[in-house]
Amino acid sequence: MKPLKVLVPDAHLRDLDVERGVSGDRLDYLVFDETDPAAIPDETWRSCEAILIWHRMKLTRDVVAKLDNCRLIVRVGVGFDNVDGEACRARGIPVSNVPNYGTTEVADHALAMLLHLVRGLGSYEARLKADLVAGFLAEDVPVVRRIRGTTFGAIGMGRIGTAIARRAAAFDMNVIYHDPYLPEGHELGLGVERVKTLDDLLGRSDVVSLHVPLSDKTRNIIGKRELASMKPGGILINVARGGLVDVDAVHDALKSGHLAAAGFDVLPKEPPVPAPALIEAWRNDEAWLAGRLVVTPHAAFYSQAGYLDMRTFSAEILLDFLFEGRLRNNVNPGWDVKAS
Structure with a gap:
């Protein structure tokens, strides 16, 4: 044949x-x-x-x-x-x-980004590389905080969303999610709280993580209005699709201080050339962004x-x-x- x-x-x-x-x-x-x-x-x-x-x-x-x-x-x-x-x-x-x-890899990657930010790993490493004596200091690092007892909000609760939610729960975070496409009662099988609206999730979550496909309905699902709806000092993680997030709005939210930190494995344009303002500031190690952004090259799936x-x-x-x-x-x- x-x-x-x-x-x-x-x-x-x-x-x-x-x-x-x-x-x-x-x-x-x-x-x-x-x-x-x-x-x-x-x-x-x-x-x-x-x-x-x-x-x-x-x-x-x-x-x-x-x-x-x-x-x-x-x-x-x-x-x-x-x-x-x-x-x-x-x-x-x-x-x-x-x-x-790649479900486990992406889930691990999302939590690794979160831990990198809230444990100040990038900041501590940069300090020590610059000066082993003066940099040997725990205090005055942006974002570092206890995550036990904080709220992890997942947008989308498919395979990857579920895997990440399980990991967040293992770190003693309270997990909530929003997913209008899943049947009623889905939350009962997971044992976590389901919220009816995206605004409800944004207003309650200390960490917001995206796990939905990119479509006309979801493009820029996180923009200026949604970022403003997040709790002050929140953290945004995107390991799904780059077009879900308006990175220029994230730049402004980070610079204003309303958003504490962000982690991106995906970007609207890959490779991000020409670089948007947020990525340019990150590449230039601008002081206002130090320790508050982690970026990887669409690699969360990889092993x-x-x-x-x-x-x-x-x-x-x-x-x-x-x-x-x-x-x-x-x-x-x-x-x-x-x-x-």
């Missing part, structure tokens, strides 16, 4: 040894390392029978229009906002993601084990649909309904 053509347009790793180890000779991977769809020949788009896409390229409506033979698109990761799901639906192409990898899971599961999702007709983790329902 002739192997099916699977296009990988924006591969991080060109060898694809993991994927080939799963699929054997049933799939022929056409591997590119591009960010611009135009860099890939039209014939390649038109002839491929499936796509494995990472997060470095956007599959817009114009690109989807070229997919004459594509039967499935698999997003190698959780977020799928770089794929036009509606355009795929109109073309009868299902889109799947890989939600069951060798998590990477292996992500790549293995992606290939398995391809095989299950292409050879057995079993669709997993579909994120554009209605793709199989013919337009009238």
Whole structure:
């Protein structure tokens, strides 16, 4: 049997040894390392029978229009906002993601950011590097505080939100969450408090952490108004999607002192070039921001084990649909309904 053509347009790793180890000779991977769809020949788009896409390229409506033979698109990761799901639906192409990898890594990363801030690790390290004698001092560090008994507010309570909430509870924090998409009674199974509105969560939480996908409804879900609604001295953590937060508003909230600190693994533009004012101030070690911001390069998901899971599961999702007709983790329902 002739192997099916699977296009990988924006591969991080060109060898694809993991994927080939799963699929054997049933799939022929056409591997590119591009960010611009135009860099890939039209014939390649038109002839491929499936796509494995990472997060470095956007599959817009114009690109989807070229997919004459594509039967499935698999997003190698959780977020799928770089794929036009509606355009795929109109073309009868299902889109799947890989939600069951990296959950523990992202949850650990969020708590690591919080602990880094509230235990002053960055400030203590900078002080000691500058002067081993004068820097050998515990006091006068921004943000450092006891978190036991404070309130951790999770926006979204899916897999990652739940994993992070469990960790926050283990640090004796009071956990509340807001998620209008979960069924009534969901909170009873978790044993934590559910609040009805985002404003209620913001007004009660000492730490606010985001765990929702990026969509038109959630873009800039945390902006100037929401930051002003947070308790004075609050901390904001975002390990979900960069577009959820207005970073310019965060800059102003931090500079005014209303927001005590923030941790970002994701940014609206990645890499953040040109750098927004907040990132520029952080890079320049401006005194007003010292010890109050931690930034990592969209790395919360990463570990060798998590990477292996992500790549293995992606290939398995391809095989299950292409050879057995079993669709997993579909994120554009209605793709199989013919337009009238």
